[in-house]
Amino acid sequence: MEEQGSLRRVSGSSDSVSTLNSEEFILIQQPEDSSSTSAEISGNGNALEEAQNDAASTEGEVAVTGQPVGERQQPSDSNTTTGGEEVRRSSAAGEEESVLFNKLSYLGSKTVSSPRSQTQALQAMATLRAEAHVLLHVTLYVPNIAEGSVRIIDQATETEIAAFPIYKVLFCVRGLEGTAESDCFAFTERCWGSDHFQVHVFCCEIKEAVSRILYSFSTAFLRASKPSTEIKDTFVLAPENDMYNFTVCLEIKEDDGKGNFSAVPKDREKLYFKLRQSVEKKVFINVQQTSNRELAVERCFGLLLGAGRQVRNSDMYLLDMESMGMSADGKCYVITGAWDPNTPAFQSLNEETPKDTRVYLTVAVDLVIKEVVEPVRFLLEPGVRVYPTNERFWYFSRKTFSEAFVVQLRQLQSSAERVGAGDAVYEVVSLQRQCEWDEPPTSPGCTQTPRCSQDLGQAQDDSDSELSSxxxxxxxxxxxNILESWGDLLHRWWVQVEQQTYPPCSHSLSLSPPLYHSITVTLSVCLSLSLTLLMALSFTASLTLTLSLSLSLSLRSHLSLTHTVSLSLALIHCLTHCRSLTSLSLSLSLSLTVSLLQSPFLSLRHSNLSVRPKGLSVQVKHSIPEALRAEVWQLLAGCHDNQAMLEKYRILITKDSPQESVITRDINRTFPTHHHFKDTNGDGQDSLFKICKAYSIYDKDIGYCQGQSFLAAVLLLHMPEEQAFCVLVKIMYEYGLRNLYRSNFEDLHCKFYQLERLLQELLPELYNHFVELSLEAHMYASQWFLTLFTAKFPLCMVFHIMDLLLCEGISIIFNVALALLETTKDDLLQADFEGTLKFFRVQLPKRYRAEENARRLLEHACNIKVPTKKLKKYEREYQALREQQAQQEDPIDRYKRENRRLQEASLRLEQENDDLAHELVTSKIALRSDLDQAEDKADVLNKELLQTKQRLVETEDEKRRKEEESAQIKEVFRRELEKAESDIKKTSAIISEYKQICSQLSSRLEKQQAASKEELELLKVCVRLCVRLRV
Structure with missing residues (x-):
């Protein structure tokens, strides 16, 4: 061990720099020829690229191993004491901002050959810890910025032992858990004027302080990663190809109490997150590059969160990152972090927000991008509202919070600029939100609020871009009121069917009219809900039951049905009106709910529902509630209990369709922005592909036609794929949509003619304008009719049109088309040919993004009278016109046209044949390759099998030898044991004889002692007599 004075050998060597990588600190050495100090540290990310290169060849470029990020607490800016560790800012004149740590002991230093070797550092730590007898208590100052210096102060004399710039630190490491060095840490720096490196070891009285000290080292570099405004202003704006656009999406999930995390709801209009108090959360960040050459994200080295907007970096809290990496489809980089709301730093985000107000949080993600010198930080500032822990959110927007960013890069040209940059070839000139880039701020210090993303979205909506489907x-x-009206309507529908299905029943008791009405309405609404929604309502409500409630209904049914319905009605009534009574256990509530769902009363819905109740059309015109659409659509289409079709669908999806390639291309363009269909090969696209493929096999005459995927997608958003397929078949066949595709779209052209004639009659001025422009109906209405308005218009309008279509029939498309033309008449009259087509394609769908606008349009459509007789009349006119044209047409022209059509069909089939042949060849090549790999693998496995068999034989031989040796050893042991037992017996006999002899000798000795004692007494008597005689 070297003297402590080696600490003083510190110089201005330009070694740097540290960065935080997920759960560990990585500290990397810059090239020796770098001479800049503060300039390089202000962009400390310069060494990040080198860190990746060194990681492949240098062992142990990690520091804090086995220590989760959640244990690292960011130091406070004020004087606080945490377990003997004091953290404060220096305030002396000329003294830089630092974090102070006391109760440390310096163990000494040791020379190492590899500055980044964790093994050598841990060995030095163990050696110095074992040899330390006299500890030097010191105070450690760690700067908050990269330009600062690490200072070591002797606690006894308050004198400075050593100080050196933090960028000289090459590597940090802490002791391994479970060892004597778990409370130690060390860092490495270069010796003055040599190629050797010193590792300095410290010991903390409090073990938890180690993580905080190492985190303080990283904080300086995190704060230095943001480029200054002065540096950015000196650069000339890069050309357009140096602009890189990124979209960053934020999603927050909360613990649902069942071991899973569910997305928190967001307000539909203001898009703020709705959080609950003291519930564990997770933060999900998706970063996707949307323009220019793809930049590879190497890693995320920091996910930070703070309360409020425009938060200082020192007030941000580092979250514990759980995962990071590319998504399954490889399109975006996903970062996941755990958020404990009970942390004191998030107190303002864990208190209930007052009514009509909201607070903000700031989320920052730091990414290391390949070929870019410094790290890039994306900052999101969404609004939030905090609700009580047990708050329930039923309906909420699924729109994600996202912001677009523009990163401007500049390529490093000269060798001087590349010093210290490693393999990096770009540096960041600016990073701005898209809205800031499009509309620069009025002052350099202007910051952008989270509403920028909304303003950007509005600007895009008002542009010439089309509205995505x-x-x-x-x-x-x-x-x-609406639920009650629908409940009453559905109840009357059920009663109509029940009266046709069941004979009279005499088992009925009287029931008060108010209670009867309340129960029947509630039951009717529940009957119209889907199974999933009904189960959710059953569990989230307070399940209660009262024994005093005895209910029965005057149902004209069998006794068993009456009893079952009475129990079900009692449960539902208690769910809604008896919340203060005795609560049921979870198991009992589950059994009651299942009993309700399986009761005979529910089987009424599987009966004949073709007789619709009065008032149904009026209710549908005002739109079906979204929660009831899945059930009502199936009832209106008459496919609520089509088991035969469900079984047929399960068979159809197992077959191959010749149109699979066309379907695959189409589903990638179907609702591309909707969360259910945006993921390539996701669950939504997979279900949509199955439905389209099944229908193409089911309807062999039509097959799959472009546009059918939009209709199938609308149905799939409301019901499982089996039911969606049944409704699709009903719409195509019974509603006549498939007729539009037949006979070279003859019926479709007929409907165009009918629309033009209706337009001529109802809107003559607009009709004449279209005639002047030579604008025909097929130019704007073909997509409307073939997709039933599902391709371009917002979903709120599409769903309402589907309500009307299923209730009124396919003729409703004329009402909707006329309503669209009538409401936009003034704009269309002012437009030319190109402007009119652009208006239909771009501006028209955007007018109905608001649900209220769509509702008013469709109410107006329902008020337009389109008599069936008139449509029949126009159809006859069209047929007569077509016959007249056929008679006047030259047969040669007709044959040429037919020949041209057949040639096009032949070319299309040839192209499909070529595609299939190419696919077949490719598949054969792939199969051949797979077969070769399988054969190679089989050979390797056969060799391993032979080797294993050989080892098995050898092992059995060895086992046999061991058994023989064991038997021999046992025999020897047995003989030796018998011999030992014989010796023991002999010895025992000898011992018993000796004991007998000893006993005899003892008796003899006692007798001799007694005789001797008697003789001695006689002698004494004689002696006394002699003495007397002498006297």
């Missing part, structure tokens, strides 16, 4: 949110809210 499947956009818009659909409200799940529904007033109690």
């Amino acid at each position: 499947g956009t818009g949110d659909v409200s799940m809210d529904c007033t109690e």
Whole structure:
């Protein structure tokens, strides 16, 4: 061990720099020829690229191993004491901002050959810890910025032992858990004027302080990673190809109490997150590059969170990162972090927010991007509202919070600029939000609020870009009056069927009218809900039951049905009106709910529902509640109990379709922005592919036609794929949609003619304008009719159109088309040919993004009278016109046209044949390759099997030898044991004889002693007599 004075050998060597990588600190050495100090440290990310290169060849470039990030607490800016560790800012004149740590002991230093070797550092730590007898108590100052210096102060004399710039630190490491060095840490720095390195070892009285000290080292570099405004202003704006666009999406999930995490709801209008108090959360960040050459993200070295907006970096809290890496489809980089809301730093985000107010949080993610000198930080500032822990959110927006960023890079040209940059070829000139880039701030210090993303979205909406299919949110809210009206309507529907299905029943008791009405309405609403939603409502409500409630209904049914319905009604009534009574256990509530769902009363829905109740059309015109659409659509289509079709669908999806390639291309363009279909090969696209493929096999005459995927997607958003397929078949066949695709779209052209004639009659001015422009109906209405308005319009409007279509029939498309033309008449009259087509393609769908606008449009559509007789008349006119054209047409022209059509069909089939042949060849090559690999693997496995068999034989031989040796050893042991037992017996006999002899000798000795004693007494008597005689 060297003297402590080696600490003083510190110089201005330009070694740097540290960075935080997930759960560990990595500290990397810069090239020796780098001479800059503060300039390089202000962009400390310069060594991050070198860190990746060194990681492949240098062992142990990690520091804090086995220590989760959650144990590292960021030091406070004020004087606080945490377990003997004091953290404060220096305030003396000329003294830089530092974090102070006391109760440390310096164990000494040792020379190492490899500055980044964890093994050597741990060996030096163990050696110095074992040899330390006299400890030097010191205070350690760790700077908060990369330009600062690490200072070591003797606690006894308050004198400075050593000070050196933090960028000289090459490597940090802590002792391994479970060892005597678990409370120690060390860092490595270069010796003055030599190629050797010194590792300095410290010991903490409090073990938990080690993580905080190492975290303080990293904080300086995190704060230095943000480029200054002065540096950015000196650069000339890069050309357009140096602009890189990124979209960053934020999602927060909360613990649902069942071991899973569910996405927190967001307000539909203001898009703030709705959080609950004291519930464990997780933060998900998706970073996706949207333009220019792809930049590879190497890693995320920091996910930070703070309360409020425009938060200082020192007030940000480092979250414990659970995972990071590319998504399954390889399109975006995903970071996941754990958020404990009970942390004191998040107190303001864990208190209930007052009504009509909201707070903000700041989320920062630091990414190391390949070929970029310094790390890139994306900052999100969403709004949040905090609710009580047991708050329930039923309906909420699924729209994600996202912001677009523009990163401007500049390529490093000269060798001087590349000093210390490693393999990096770019440096960051600026990083701005998209809205800041498009509309620069008025002052350099201007910051952007989270509403930038909304402003950007509005600007994009008002641009010339088309509205993507499947956009818009659909409200799940529904007033109690509407639910009651639908409940009463469905109840009357069930009663109509029940009266046709069941004979009279005499078992009925009287029931008060108010209670009867309340129960029947509640039951009718529950009957119209899906199984999943009903189960959710059953569990989230307070399940109660009262023994005093005895219910029975005057149902004209069998006795068993009456009893079952009475029990079900009692449960439902208690769910809604008897919350203060005795609570049921979870198991009992489950059994009651299942009993309700399986009761004979529910089987009424599987009966004949073709007789619709009065008032149904009026209710549908006002839109079906979103929660009821899945059930009502199936009832309206008459496929609520089509088991034969369900079984047929399960068979169809197992077959191959010749149109699979066309379907695959189409589903990638179907609702691309909707969360259910945006993931390539995701569950949504997979279900959509199955439905389209099954229908292409089911309907061999039509097969799959472009546009069918939009209709199938709308159905799939409301019901499982089996039921969606049944409804799709009903719409295609019974509603006549498939007729539009038949006979070279003859019926479709007929409907175009009918629309033009209706337009001529109802809107003559607009009709004449279209005639002047030579604008025909097929130019704007073909997509409307073939997709039933599902391709371009917002979902709120699409769903309402589907309500009307299933209730009124396919003729409703004329009402909707006329309503669209009538409401936009003034704009269309002012547009030319190109402007009109652009208006239909771009501006028209955007007008109905608001649900209220769509509702007013469709109410107006329902008020337009389109008599069936008139449509029949126009159809006859069209047929007569077509016959007249056929008679006047030259047969040669007709044959040429037919020949041209057949040639196009032949070319298309040839192209498909070539594609299939190419696919077949490719598949054969792939199969051949797989077969070769399988054969190679089989050979390797056969060799391993032979070797294993050989080893097995050898092992059996060895076992046999061992058994023989063991038997011999046992025999020898047995003989020796018998011999030992014989010796023991002989010895025992000898011992018993000796004991007998000793006993005899003892008796003899006692007798001799007694005789001797008697003789001695006689002698004494004689002696006394002699003495007397002498006297």
